[in-house]
Amino acid sequence: MQKFDVVVVGAGFAGMYALHKLRELGFTVKVLEAGDGVGGTWFWNRYPGARCDVNSLEYSYQFSEELQQEWSWSEKYAPQPEILDYANHVADRFDLRRDIQFSTRVISMVLQESSRWILTIHSEEKLEGQFCIMATGCLSKVKTPKFEGLKKYKAQVLHTGDWPKHEVSFEGKDVGIIGTGSSAIQAIPIIAEKAKSLTVFQRTASYSIPAHNAATNKEYEESVKTDYAEFRRGNSLRYAALNNNPNPVSALELSSDERHAYYQSRWNDGGLSFLASFNDIGSNLEANKTAATFVHSKIHEIVKDQTVAELLCPKTVLGCKRLCVDTNYYGTFNRDNVKLVDIGETGIEKISERGVIAKGEEFSLDALIFATGFDAMTGALLDIDIRGNNDLSLKEKWESGPKNYLGLTISGFPNLFTITGPGSPSVLANMIVAIEQHVEWIASCLSYLRDNSKQRIEAEVKAEESWVELVNDIAETTIYSSGCNSWYTGANIPGKPRIFMPYLGYPSYVEKCESVAKQGYIGFEIS
Numbered sequence: 001m002q003k004f005d006v007v008v009v010g011a012g013f014a015g016m017y018a019l020h021k022l023r024e025l026g027f028t029v030k031v032l033e034a035g036d037g038v039g040g041t042w043f044w045n046r047y048p049g050a051r052c053d054v055n056s057l058e059y060s061y062q063f064s065e066e067l068q069q070e071w072s073w074s075e076k077y078a079p080q081p082e083i084l085d086y087a088n089h090v091a092d093r094f095d096l097r098r099d100i101q102f103s104t105r106v107i108s109m110v111l112q113e114s115s116r117w118i119l120t121i122h123s124e125e126k127l128e129g130q131f132c133i134m135a136t137g138c139l140s141k142v143k144t145p146k147f148e149g150l151k152k153y154k155a156q157v158l159h160t161g162d163w164p165k166h167e168v169s170f171e172g173k174d175v176g177i178i179g180t181g182s183s184a185i186q187a188i189p190i191i192a193e194k195a196k197s198l199t200v201f202q203r204t205a206s207y208s209i210p211a212h213n214a215a216t217n218k219e220y221e222e223s224v225k226t227d228y229a230e231f232r233r234g235n236s237l238r239y240a241a242l243n244n245n246p247n248p249v250s251a252l253e254l255s256s257d258e259r260h261a262y263y264q265s266r267w268n269d270g271g272l273s274f275l276a277s278f279n280d281i282g283s284n285l286e287a288n289k290t291a292a293t294f295v296h297s298k299i300h301e302i303v304k305d306q307t308v309a310e311l312l313c314p315k316t317v318l319g320c321k322r323l324c325v326d327t328n329y330y331g332t333f334n335r336d337n338v339k340l341v342d343i344g345e346t347g348i349e350k351i352s353e354r355g356v357i358a359k360g361e362e363f364s365l366d367a368l369i370f371a372t373g374f375d376a377m378t379g380a381l382l383d384i385d386i387r388g389n390n391d392l393s394l395k396e397k398w399e400s401g402p403k404n405y406l407g408l409t410i411s412g413f414p415n416l417f418t419i420t421g422p423g424s425p426s427v428l429a430n431m432i433v434a435i436e437q438h439v440e441w442i443a444s445c446l447s448y449l450r451d452n453s454k455q456r457i458e459a460e461v462k463a464e465e466s467w468v469e470l471v472n473d474i475a476e477t478t479i480y481s482s483g484c485n486s487w488y489t490g491a492n493i494p495g496k497p498r499i500f501m502p503y504l505g506y507p508s509y510v511e512k513c514e515s516v517a518k519q520g521y522i523g524f525e526i527s
């Protein structure tokens with residue numbers, strides 16, 4: 001059996017950096033990846049229109065000054081193929097592939113002698129790691145609803161999160177798409193331009209802000225690169241580790257005309273910074289309503305058919321589900337070949353041999369796209385049969401929701417680390433920034449153990465309980481406690497326990513992680 005100091009599961013941005021960082025520190029590392037290439041999210045999500053919604057000058061690694069100086073992004077929000085090229089470039093540049101085993105899915109992980117993990121891959125083959133890092137991704141397990149009749153459907157079925165590598169042509173086809181989250185919102189305008197017809201099945205309308213994507217502004221790029229480290233440092237001090245120009249003013253302090261004008265200027269800037277228009281959109285429902293009302297007014301302005309416009313207006317709290325960023329999403333509903341079918345009240349009845357049955361009507365389709373999202377944050381982890389102390393499985397441990405310490409370690413599961421898991425800022429921060437911080441914290445922790453001749457680290461139950469409480473207490477002060485019905489809470493998966501999973505506020509999270517390390521890893525049992 002092959003043995004390593006560290007086994008990393010997943011070769012997305014998290015797994016790739018973990019490999020580089022730990023190898024640099026002299027650990028023997030093996031990465032196991034289910035796909036046949038690096039890039040994770042950007043390897044699997046190849047649907048038309050896929051791109052990041054965080055400026056690429058920020059949605060990129062900062063660990064290598066040479067890398068960040070030399071790489072140039074073609075657009076403000078790079079498209080998926082370019083982000084995948086970047087991941088491949090990083091893999092080549094840092095010679096990562098020699099320690100990555102591709103097309104290898106980890107099926108189970110069992111703790112041996114209380115401090116080593118035995119991983120089973122391909123049903124039989126085994127590998128040993130003293131430490132394991134789960135870089136399995138928080139949006140990597142796709143969710144395909146179990147619609148009655150789906151197996152009988154004869155035409156093409158696709159999922160945005162598991163899109164084929166080859167080009168998919170929609171030319172002359174009647175296409176249906178289920179879902180109106182971020183993935184659908186990016187794909188719909190592009191597919192609509194190609195397909196004979198596009199039917200959009202919407203269960204819940206989403207708020208979306210125009211991206212105003214454009215070719216990279218070279219002057220801006222140069223100014224960032226003049227002192228990239230300082231630019232990154234500034235971003236890391238912001239709530240979501242983003243350069244989103246937060247306005248420290250309450251939405252309720254302005255007159256309605258002033259507020260509208262201000263929202264309009266943010267709308268003109270585009271992107272996620274809309275959420276930072278005022279300092280209380282995320283914490284005060286009345287302030288939030290003003291942002292929602294503004295977006296409603298824009299939808300009514302853009303969409304010609306006012307009945308369709310009204311159906312596209314979300315009735316939810318803005319930001320409760322992740323804010324979407326689009327290029328011509330609402331405008332696409334002005335096309336003659338695009339039809340919105342609102343299934344909010346009825347849902348999809350079933351799938352027939354020919355297409356979708358909803359609202360008593362059969363929609364005959366040549367291609368059906370699931371843009372139905374992911375079993376987020378815990379799905380990929382719980383897919384693996386992970387067994388810790390006394391054969392306790394992670395599934396049992398998290399039966400009523402995920403519990404961990406610092407969003408990085410789980411009591412009962414020593415020597416195991418998770419990256420961007422529940423209890424960490426992950427999806428509510430610029431994720432590459434969060435990933436680098438996690439990897440660096442874990443790397444320091446492993447070095448500390450090695451330097452002190454220690455073999456084992458495990459989160460204490462008490463520390464874990466306090467952490468879970470803290471994550472909840474922070475969420476309680478925000479709009480997320482208003483009964484948000486999103487994948488942040490597990491609400492998109494029938495039967496999944498409902499708990500608000502992310503830690504809100506990147507800077508305070510980092511501070512806490514650093515303080516724990518400085519105090520000799522307080523809250524951990526080390527032996």
Ligand code: FAD
Nearest residue numbers: 010012013014034040041052053054105106136137140431
């Ligand atoms: P992933 O990239 O998900 O990689 C995890 C890897 O683990 C996968 O390759 C998977 O195959 C592998 N894996 C999982 N289970 C196993 C197993 N059992 N055995 C072996 N391998 C396994 N975030 C942002 O901050 N900004 C954005 O603009 C942004 N855009 C996004 C767009 C899309 C379409 C999606 C889906 C997500 C986006 N995200 C964005 C979030 C994105 O997931 C992260 O930014 C980041 O790429 C995650 O990297 P990761 O390495 O943690 O996980």
Ligand code: NAP
Nearest residue numbers: 051052053145179180181182183184203204322371372373
């Ligand atoms: P998502 O946000 O979870 O959206 C899934 C959509 O499918 C929702 O509209 C959902 O409706 C619908 N749906 C799910 N099950 C359904 C069912 N049984 N019947 C009918 N409709 C159903 O998933 P996503 O769009 O793939 O995005 C996931 C996350 O990935 C995003 O939130 C974001 O973090 C990231 N992402 C980012 C970008 C980007 O712009 N950079 C792009 C894509 C994804 P309900 O809302 O009613 O559940």
